[in-house]
Amino acid sequence: MNENVNENVNDCDVIVVGGGPAGSCAAIVAARAGLSVVLLERGPFPGSKNMYGGVVYPRILDELIPNWWEEAPIQRWVTRRSTMLLTDTQALTVDFRTEAWGKAPYNGATAYRPDFDHWLASHAEAAGAQLLTSTTVTGLLRDDKGVVVGVTTDRPDGDLRARVVIACDGVNSFLAKQAGLYTHTDVKHFTLGVKETLALPKEVIDERFGVRGREGVDIEIIGCTGGVNGGGFVYTNLDTVAVGVVLKIAKLAGQALRPEQIIATLKAHPAIAPLIEGGEVKEYSAHVIPEAGLAMMPKMISDGMLVAGDAAALCLAAGIWLEGVNFAMASGMYAGEAAVEAVRAGDVSAQGLRGYQRRLSDTFVLQDHRKLRRAPELVLSDRVQHLYPQMVANVVERMFRIDNPQPKPGLRRILKQERKRAGIRRRDLIRDGLTGFRSYG
Amino acid sequence: MTLGNFLETMETAEFRVHPEAHIVVDGAICADCTTRECVVACPANLFVPTSAGGIVFNYEQCFECGTCYLVCTQAGAITWNYPAGGHGVVFHRT
Amino acid sequence: MSSANRTTEVVVCLKWVFQADEPSDARFAGMSPADHAALELALQWATHIGGQVTAITVGPAQADAVLREALACGATRAVRIDTANGVSSADVASAIASVARHAAWVWCGDYSIDNGSGSVPGYLAAALQASQALGVLGVTFESGSIVATRRVDGGRREVLDVQAPAVISVEGATARLRRASLTAMRAAASAPIEVVAPSIVMRTSEHIAHTYRPRARALASPTGAEALDRVRSLTAAGTSSAAHEVETLEPADAAARIVQTLREWGYL
Missing domain, CATH: 3.50.50.60 (FAD/NAD(P)-binding domain)
Structure with missing residues (x-):
């Protein structure tokens, strides 16, 4: 030069x-x-x-x-991190909380x-x-x-x-x-995030989410976006709660539901509605996310x-x-x-x-x-998005359902039955499991 | 969610509107488009089919996200720019 | 500002205001649209008459933001009269007048967006002993004077021939502020701003202002058999328009008469 x-x-x-x-x-x-x-x-x-x-x-x-x-x-400092799996009528949550993230040097924050x-x-x-x-x-x-x-x-x-x-x-x-x-720019590499910020009194948020002071909650959700591949989230600010969805743009185009309608569906879900009830929309916002990681860099x-x-x-x-x-x-x-x-x-x-x-x-x-590198595609795949949540939720529901006088069924049998009911092939499940293990393991 | 509710929701975001549109949609190209991905995908619902068979784009409440040009399948239908500096959406609490 | 070039001295008064929904957040603060228009017209007028623009604001250090914007757009001098926000209009005008006493042309926005009363320009014209054209909708530049069109009651317009010295307050739609060049913007970021102490003790507007409403007065219960009649007697609806009298007086006497009447009606 x-x-x-x-x-x-x-x-x-x-x-x-x-x-x-x-x-x-x-x-x-x-x-x-x-x-x-x-x-x-x-x-x-x-x-x-x-x-x-x-x-x-x-x-x-x-x-x-x-x-x-x-x-x-x-x-708020995120001291409680939940991963939630939703079907239309069910919710399975893995919930973790630690005092450590609520004090210096902290971890995540909203x-x-x-x-x-x-x-x-x-x-x-x-x-x-x-x-x-x-x-x-x-x-x-x-x-x-x-x-x-x-x-x-x-x-x-x-x-x-x-x-x-x-x-x-x-x-x-x-x-x-x-x-x-x-x-090149390929639409399949992008998702659209839309979000509502809902005003609620701090005490109400503290009570509903089980936190105090500056402690906060982040809930990541899968299986809440209808026919569109993506995910949802709910998290706490000091005196607002944010609820939103991330949607695969290419899938969104072929659907009848618009982004704000998918948020509305999430907000109405029995597991989410009580958390945000009465919250008045303070701000609606949207942004595109480069979702595909290494594949699009x-x-x-x-x-x-x-x-x-x-x-x-x-x-x-x-x-x-x-x-x-x-x-x-x-x-x-x-x-x-x-x-x-x-x-x-x-x-x-x-x-x-x-x-x-x-x-x-x-x-x-x-x-x-x-x-x-394989995780984004796996997470947004049709099986993870539309088949596994239903299967897993059904398995857990049957595990905890008491069908007396019948004795408890074995987990393996439930799993097999529910996998078949969901239309999931065994080898796909194994392959996805391996991909997941290689990514997250 | 009804249309009226959504219009209220859109009112919660601040837009400093520039007199000139930053995104221009060529209605002639849209008239031939049968899939119309933009109409469903735009998070602000700004793409409106007209009775004459075209599409009208209202740039005033645009989030400048880029979904429309990413999802559009018709070459040349959407001319996309950011608004002039200082204009467009201004977020407060997101 | 020497008195030699007094006829070309142009001043624009700018107010740094908060957005209504973010009443204490400087990120959302700035000029009102009317001040943008005033700045643009001040710059155009200065070019027209071969003068230069001094931008003046009254406010805290953060208000420098509006002065830097003015400098970036072409103002050559910037003065901030250092006070807290919320000073009374009369005192703001006095303070500006002490800085701008030699100005031939003073441009203001007609109302600031923070519930401004539009009164500073009027006070300022009085303090500067200048003529005034307030609430102007449009201007035409002549050589050495300005033809200003202002809004008056009943949708009518008044056309004024404005001579120096004058205070002109304009509505936001009269002009669109030019875009500052990148070079000017960079230079304005570090340009000097003169900070002066106010010439008088500034009183807050809370100290002086009160809501204009009639004082409570004892009224006899309305008479009438029907509820409708009683409502009519309370509201004077259906009668001819309220009592009025026409008097022809000299301006000073007319002003005194108006004040007296307003006092009688309980507005003052």
Whole structure:
């Protein structure tokens, strides 16, 4: 690349596109290293465009913001984690709670993204990054060799040049697409998350969910989305309860039920309705999720550019683990570190930026994704979605049903009968079991 | 959920509407579309079939999620951009 | 602001306000639409007459946000009169007047979205001894003067020929604020803002304002055999419009007469 020409016209060292968790962490790292950083956000403030399924696991922030839990704007600490399996009339819940997650250094927390992301971006500003809001990036600036040298924005006189562009522009990442880092976009890799935030008095939430003070509950649900593959969730904020569903977009299109109707069905389920009764909708929101993990990930490095967070499909949607913000924060941090390295070494080519790939590969960011590469497809498969919940619920119902004077049937017999009744082939069950074991074991 | 209820639900989200639409739908292409995935999938229910056989898109209450262009099977039917900076949906508690 | 270029000195008054549903959250605070329009027209008018725009706000440090927006859009000077929020309109106007006393043209939004009463521009015109055009719907720029159209009762319009010095308050729909360039926005982020202490002791609006409603008065029970008659006598419905008298007075006397009548009716 033509270092000298760029040197003269650069407006800053690093442009970070998007003030979400990935962008803010990238900006914090780069600015703290002394680089001049511009953080561009299209909303009126960071977090104003962002929503999610409710739990953030900020352990990765230990490196960046020591004792983050003393200042982060969280709603409740998740001390109770439930996985719920629903059929139309049944519910099976695995419920875990621990005191440990309710005190420092904590584990997961519920938080409003407009609060959390705004807070994280304030750390980027404190580190010296310049945050420019209400500014939409419209494309990449490239030199005649195709090297990314900046971005165009929707403001007059809106071109901005830098040595490295870090694209944290979210799930739709038009920048990664423009840079040719995505080979294709396939609708089957995406899900749609929709959510209602329901207002309820804190005491009512505490009582219904069995928590006190800042303790909170996260319930992940499978089998509640009708004919559409996906899942549901219910979690507690301080004085609101969020209830929502995640839906496979490709399946949704062929259905008669719209997203809000699927939420309504979930809200009316006998296992859910008592939890949220009387809650008034404070906000309805929607967002697309890059669900497919490794199968959809783009190249994350090109000459002069890195991609992080949802833009790089770094979202772990693996059934019992549903994470995104932590992957975004980590990948943003590593992108920031790699950009610092490259700028200092005077080589911002893909080769000079390869430290990003190494960091992703050496840590949970890609290792979790590799280990769980088959999980997203398994979790969203028709069998897991539509056949297994009914079978499992029926098995448990028969186990606990007392049919006196008949003696208790053996579990194996029930299992066999219910598997046949559900129309599940034995070899499919074994195969799915093995896939599950390899992923989660 | 009735349509009236859903309109009330949509009222809970804040939208800073720009005078120009950020997403443009080509009704001529939609007129030939029989599957109309967007009508079911849009979480804000903004794609409305018209009696004339086309589809009208109301951009004002758009969540900017991207579902419509992802799900659309008709090339060129949806021209999708983010709204001008500072405009569009503004979340408060999500 | 020297008095030499007094005819080209343009001021825009901007208020930093909270959104109604987020009454204490700075993320959702900013200018009212009417202030956006005032800023745009101030900038256009300054260009028209070859002047420059000074943006003034009265508020806490967070209110700098509206001044930076004005600087990014083309204002050349920004002054914040440092007070807490919720100061009375008269005091806000006095404080602004002490900073803008040489201004030829003062632009304001007509109402702020936080239940603004639209009274600052009027007080300001009085304090500056300037003419006023309040609640303006549209303007035409002439050379050295402005033709302003304002809304009056009954759907009628009043057209004013506005000469300097003048205070003009505009409705939100009169103009759409330009988009700041990226360069200007970056520069505005670190541009100096003059912070001045208010020239007077600022009183809060709670201290002065009270809800306008008639004082309770003892009324005799309505008479009449039928309930309908009693309702009619209570509400004066069906009679000719309320008693009125026409007087022709000099402006000062007319104002005094209006105040006296309002007092009699219990509104003051």
